[in-house]
Amino acid sequence: MTTPVITVEHGVVGYDGRPVLRDISLTVTAGEVVAVLGANGSGKSTLIRAVLGLVPISAGSVTLFDRPLRRFRQWARIGYVPQRLGAGGGVPATVREVVASGRLARRGILRPPGRADRAAVDAALLAVGLADRAGDPVSTLSGGQQQRTLIARALAGQPELLVLDEPTAGVDAASQEAFADALRDFVGGGGTVLLVAHELGPLRPVISRAVVVHEGGICHDGAVPDPAGHHAEPDHDHVHPHGPDEPAGLWSN
Amino acid sequence: MGLFQYSYMQHALIGALVIGLAAPALGIYLVQRRLALIGDGVGHVALTGVGAGLLLNRSPVLVAVLVATAGAIAIEVVRARGRTSGDLALALLFYGGIAGGVLLVGLSDATSANLNAYLFGSLITTSLADVITIAVLGAAILVTMIALRPALFAVSHDEEYARVSGLPVRTLNLLIAVATAITVTIAMRAVGVLLISALMVVPVATAQQVTRGFRSTMTAAMVLGFFAAGSGVWVAATADTAPGASVVLVAIASFLVVAVTGGVWRALRRRATPAAAVPTPEPHEVVLERS
Numbered sequence: 001m002t003t004p005v006i007t008v009e010h011g012v013v014g015y016d017g018r019p020v021l022r023d024i025s026l027t028v029t030a031g032e033v034v035a036v037l038g039a040n041g042s043g044k045s046t047l048i049r050a051v052l053g054l055v056p057i058s059a060g061s062v063t064l065f066d067r068p069l070r071r072f073r074q075w076a077r078i079g080y081v082p083q084r085l086g087a088g089g090g091v092p093a094t095v096r097e098v099v100a101s102g103r104l105a106r107r108g109i110l111r112p113p114g115r116a117d118r119a120a121v122d123a124a125l126l127a128v129g130l131a132d133r134a135g136d137p138v139s140t141l142s143g144g145q146q147q148r149t150l151i152a153r154a155l156a157g158q159p160e161l162l163v164l165d166e167p168t169a170g171v172d173a174a175s176q177e178a179f180a181d182a183l184r185d186f187v188g189g190g191g192t193v194l195l196v197a198h199e200l201g202p203l204r205p206v207i208s209r210a211v212v213v214h215e216g217g218i219c220h221d222g223a224v225p226d227p228a229g230h231h232a233e234p235d236h237d238h239v240h241p242h243g244p245d246e247p248a249g250l251w252s253n
Numbered sequence: 254m255g256l257f258q259y260s261y262m263q264h265a266l267i268g269a270l271v272i273g274l275a276a277p278a279l280g281i282y283l284v285q286r287r288l289a290l291i292g293d294g295v296g297h298v299a300l301t302g303v304g305a306g307l308l309l310n311r312s313p314v315l316v317a318v319l320v321a322t323a324g325a326i327a328i329e330v331v332r333a334r335g336r337t338s339g340d341l342a343l344a345l346l347f348y349g350g351i352a353g354g355v356l357l358v359g360l361s362d363a364t365s366a367n368l369n370a371y372l373f374g375s376l377i378t379t380s381l382a383d384v385i386t387i388a389v390l391g392a393a394i395l396v397t398m399i400a401l402r403p404a405l406f407a408v409s410h411d412e413e414y415a416r417v418s419g420l421p422v423r424t425l426n427l428l429i430a431v432a433t434a435i436t437v438t439i440a441m442r443a444v445g446v447l448l449i450s451a452l453m454v455v456p457v458a459t460a461q462q463v464t465r466g467f468r469s470t471m472t473a474a475m476v477l478g479f480f481a482a483g484s485g486v487w488v489a490a491t492a493d494t495a496p497g498a499s500v501v502l503v504a505i506a507s508f509l510v511v512a513v514t515g516g517v518w519r520a521l522r523r524r525a526t527p528a529a530a531v532p533t534p535e536p537h538e539v540v541l542e543r544s
Contacts, residue, residue, distance in 0.1 A: 052417050075419030082413060091285040091457065093410065094466035101407040105418040109404035109425075137465045153414070163417075 003030045005161050005192045006051055010060035013043075013050050020046045022216045023060070030160075033183075033193040033206055035224065038213035044196045045083070047213060048163055051194070052080060065161075076105040079154030081164040085138060085146045095141070095149050096134040099124055102156035124156035127185060129178045144175025151182060162186060164195040168203065176202050200224065257490065264384045265376035265443075266486050269500060271391035272440045272452065273482025277460075277474035278398040279432050280453030281467075285409040289454045291328065294343060295437045296446030298324030298350035303371045303441070304357025313371070314386065314438055321434035324350060329430040333423070374445035374497030376486065387439045394432050399471075405429065406467055444497035451501040452478060459508040462515050477507060 006028040013021040020043045028034050038044040049055045051062055053069050062069040065077060079102070102124065103117045125131045128148040133141065138149055147167060154162055162183075168176050180202040187193060187206060200207060204224060212220035257263060283291055302320030306313030324346060331342045358368045370378065379387075398405065408415045408425045416422050440449040460473035485500030492499075 054413055054416065073419060075417060078417060080414060080417040082411070085411070090461065091281060091467060091470055092461055092465055093406070097406065097467050098410070100403065101410065101414070101418070104403055104407055104415075104420060109401060109420060113403070135465065157418075 004028070004063070005030050005032075005065060006194060007063040008047075008051060008060065009063075011047075011050060011057050011062060012059040013046050013055055013057050015055075020216055021050065021213075024213075024216075024218055025060075026211060026218065026221075028192060028194055030192050031187075031190065033187055033208045034195070035200060035203070035207045035210045036194065036196045036213060037198075037200075037210055037225075040198075042213045043216045044213040045165055048165060048194060048196055052078070052163060076157055077160045078105075079157050079159035079162045081147075081150050081154045081162065081167055083165045083169065084143075085150060092137040092139065094135050095130055095138055095152075096121060096125070098138055098149055099134075099152045099156050102153035105157050120156050120158060121152075124152040127155055127182045128152045142172065142175075144171040147171050148175055148178060148182075151179060155182065155186065159191070161192045161194070164193070166196050166198060168201060169198060179203075180206060260381075261379070262486075262490055264379045264381060265490075265496060266483065268379050268384050268387045268443045269376060269482040269486045269496065270479060271388050272436075272443050272449075273478040273480070273500070274475050275391040275394045275398075276436055276440060276449065276452040277456040277478040278395050278471060279429070279436050281457045281471050281474055282398070282405050282409045282429055283433065284454055284457045284461075285406075285467075288332075290450060291325075292433055292437055292450035292453045293447070294328060294347045294350075295321050295325050295433050296441075296449055297347040297354075299434070299438050299441060299446055300354025300371065301350045301357065302354075302438070303368075303446075304354040304361070307363045307367065308357050308361040314383070314441065317371075317441065318435060318438045321438050322431050325430035325434040326427060329426055333426065370445075371441050372445050372447050373495060374441070374443050374448065376443050376489070376496040379442050383442055387443070390435055390439045394436055397428070397432065401425070401428075402468070402471070444500055448497045448501045451504060452481070455501070455504040455508055456481065459504070459511050462511050477504070481507060 004027050006026070008024055008026045011021060011024040011026075012019065024047060026047075036044045036047055046055060050057050051064070051069075053062070053072075064072045065074060067074075085098075099121050100113065100117070103113060103120060107113065107117060122131070125134055128151050130145060130148055130152060133145065138146055141149065151164070151167065154164075167179060171179070183193065183203065183206050193206075195203075197203065207224050209222065210220065210224040211218055212225065257266065280289075280292070283289055299317040299321035301324075302317030303313040305311075305320065306316035309316070327346060328343060331346075355368070369375070404415075404420055404425060405428075407418065408420060408422055409429075412422060415425075436453070437446060437449050440452065444452055456474040456477035457470065459477050460470045464470040464473055481504035482500050485503040486496055488494060488503065489496035489499040
C-alpha cells in the first residue's frame with residue numbers, strides 16, 4: 001500500500017507573476033484519503049488543479065502513477081470532480097447524459113457506448129442516489145444533486161484516483177451524507193482520494209490524512225487537525241460566502 | 254407544386270434541405286458554449302473570401318471556405334486564450350472581414366447584385382455543381398457532428414473535465430471551428446452569410462423549450478431545421494419571395510409558435526395540478542430551538 005499515486009516535488013505555481021504556490025512537495029500513496037484544507041485563497045484549489053495539469057507549474061515536477069504529468073496519458077485512472085457544473089449555455093442535458101461523459105476517458109471518442117458503459121453509468125447513478133433522476137434535465141436539480149451528478153460522472157469512469165474540488169461546498173445535508181457514503185464505498189474498493197475541503201463535516205471519518213495549505217505552502221501534513229477557535233464550538237455552523245452565485249450552506253461539525 | 258418540375262427549383266430545395274439538417278446539428282454545440290453568434294462572425298470573414306475569389310476570378314465559394322476556415326481558427330485561438338480583449342479581437346475580425354469583402358468586390362468587375370447573392374443567398378442561381386458541393390460537405394458535417402456527439406458534448410459542456418478525461422480538446426475545438434466555417438460557406442448560396450447563423454441557432458432555441466436532454470434537443474432541432482428549409486423554399490417558390498429570408502422567417506415563426514404554445518400549456522397544467530407544482534423540500538439541515 002505504499003505505491004505513490006501522486007507525487008509533487010518542489011512545485012511552484014504563479015498567476016501573472018504572482019506566486020500562488022511556493023515550493024510544495026506532496027506524496028499521496030494508493031489507498032489514502034487525503035484532504036487538502038486551508039482558507040479561501042490559500043492555494044489549495046490551485047494545488048489540485050496543478051496536479052491535474054489544468055494550471056501549469058513554473059518549477060518542480062508532478063508525477064501521476066509513476067509517470068511525469070507531461071507524458072501521462074492514462075486519464076481513465078483519474079476521476080475529477082470540479083467545484084460546480086458549468087452553466088452549459090442553456091441547452092438541456094439529462095443527468096444520465098452528463099454522467100455518461102465520464103465513460104469517454106475509458107472508451108475513447110470514436111467508439112459508441114456499449115453495454116459495459118451503460119452498466120457503469122447505472123451503477124454510478126445508484127451510488128450517489130440519483131437513479132430516479134436519470135432522465136431529468138440537470139438544470140432542474142438542486143445544487144447538492146448537481147454536485148452528486150458530477151461525482152457520479154467521475155465514478156462512472158471507474159477510476160483508481162478521485163480528485164475532488166470542494167465537493168461539499170454549499171451542498172445540503174442529505175447530499176453530503178450521500179456523498180460520504182459514495183466515497184466510503186469507493187475507498188472500500190481500493191480507491192485513492194485527494195480532495196479539497198473547507199470543512200470536513202460528515203466526511204471526517206473517511207479522511208486518513210490532512211494537508212493544510214497556508215499562504216502557498218504546506219504548514220501541516222498528518223492527522224486531521226482539530227478545528228480551532230470558534231470553529232471548535234459544538235454549535236458552530238460554518239458559513240462562508242464562496243462566491244456571488246453560491247447558495248448559503250449550513251453545516252455543523 | 255408546379256415550380257418544382259424545374260431543375261433549378263429542385264437544386265434549390267435539395268441544397269436548402271441539406272443545410273437545414275446540418276446547420277442545427279453543428280449549431281447546438283455553438284449554442285451550448287455560448288457562441289451562438291459565432292456563425293455570423295465567420296460569415297463576415299467569409300465575405301472577404303468571396304471578394305478575393307471574385308477579384309482573382311477563382312470560385313468565390315472555394316476561396317471563401319479557405320478564408321473562413323482561417324478566420325474561424327483565429328477566433329478559436331482568441332477564445333481559447335481567454336483574454337479579456339477577446340471580444341475586441343473578435344470585433345476587429347468581424348468588421349475587418351466585411352469591410353475587406355466589400356472593398357474586394359468593389360475592386361473586381363462584379364456588380365452589387367453579385368454581392369447580394371452572397372449576403373442574402375440566391376438559391377435560384379444554384380447550379381448542379383453547387384448542389385453537389387453542398388450535399389457532400391453538408392453530409393460530412395452531419396455525420397461528424399452525430400458520430401462525435403459524446404465527445405463534442407463533453408467538450409462543449411465542461412472543457413476542463415474533458416481535458417482531465419484525456420480528450421483531444423484543442424483538436425475537437427478546432428474541428429467545431431472548421432465545421433462552422435464550412436457550414437457558413439456552403440450555406441452562403443442558399444440563405445446568405447448574414448442569415449446562416451439563424452439556421453444554426455433558431456431551431457436549437459425552438460427545440461430546447463420543450464426537450465429535456467441533449468440528444469433529443471439535437472434531433473428535434475434537425476427536424477425543425479429541415480422543416481424550415483423545406484417550407485421556406487416552398488413559400489419562396491409560390492409567393493415569389495427571397496428564399497433565404499423565407500427559410501429564416503419560417504424558423505423564427507416556429508420558435509414563436511412553440512414559445513407561446515409551451516407557455517400556455519405550462520400555465521394550464523399548473524392550474525390543473527396545483528399540488529404537483531410544489532417541490533418536495535430538502536430535509537432539514539439543523540434543528541433550531543424556539544426561545
